[in-house]
Amino acid sequence: MFERLVYHSKATQEFGSLGLFKLLTEAQLRNEQLQITGHLLFLNGEFTQCLEGPPAHIEQVWQSIHRDPRHCEVQILARHRTDERRFAEWSMAFSTHSSFYVHGMRGFFPVDDAGESPLVSMCSI
Numbered sequence: 094m095f096e097r098l099v100y101h102s103k104a105t106q107e108f109g110s111l112g113l114f115k116l117l118t119e120a121q122l123r124n125e126q127l128q129i130t131g132h133l134l135f136l137n138g139e140f141t142q143c144l145e146g147p148p149a150h151i152e153q154v155w156q157s158i159h160r161d162p163r164h165c166e167v168q169i170l171a172r173h174r175t176d177e178r179r180f181a182e183w184s185m186a187f188s189t190h191s192s193f194y195v196h197g198m199r200g201f202f203p204v205d206d207a208g209e210s211p212l213v214s215m216c217s218i
């Protein structure tokens with residue numbers, strides 16, 4: 094049994110490619126250790142993230158994310174138990190504008206003009 098948590102937040106700082114690269118690589122490393130998978134969308138200074146994994150590990154990471162000063166107005170959109178992962182292949186896939194791509198970013202999906210990528214719709218509640 095897994096837990097899926099989806100939240101929305103607003104960045105408190107101007108994120109550039111390197112700031113996002115650092116955030117993403119740290120998240121992917123810790124998520125791998127905790128068997129967490131998911132997807133992070135960054136558009137117009139706002140984040141929408143879907144986290145899925147063992148409930149105790151989701152809670153652990155959520156406590157860290159929730160108090161992270163790099164974002165604010167953190168609001169849970171959904172939190173429920175589930176039998177299957179949607180993002181099993183990604184310790185944290187990442188969708189944003191292609192201009193933010195940094196060589197070496199893993200799980201990067203560029204969004205189109207409508208802010209969509211193949212993974213964005215999978216993040217719906």
Ligand SMILES: Cc1cc2nc3c(=O)[nH]c(=O)nc-3n(C[C@H](O)[C@H](O)[C@H](O)COP(=O)(O)O)c2cc1C
Nearest residue numbers: 119120121123124140154157158159161163164185
């Ligand atoms: C938008 C956003 C998404 C994040 N996603 C994750 C994540 O998926 N996994 C993770 O371990 N940390 C993530 N972090 C980083 C955590 O907030 C935190 O800095 C990191 O886990 C270290 O935890 P600690 O401060 O409790 O030591 C994210 C931070 C932000 C701002």
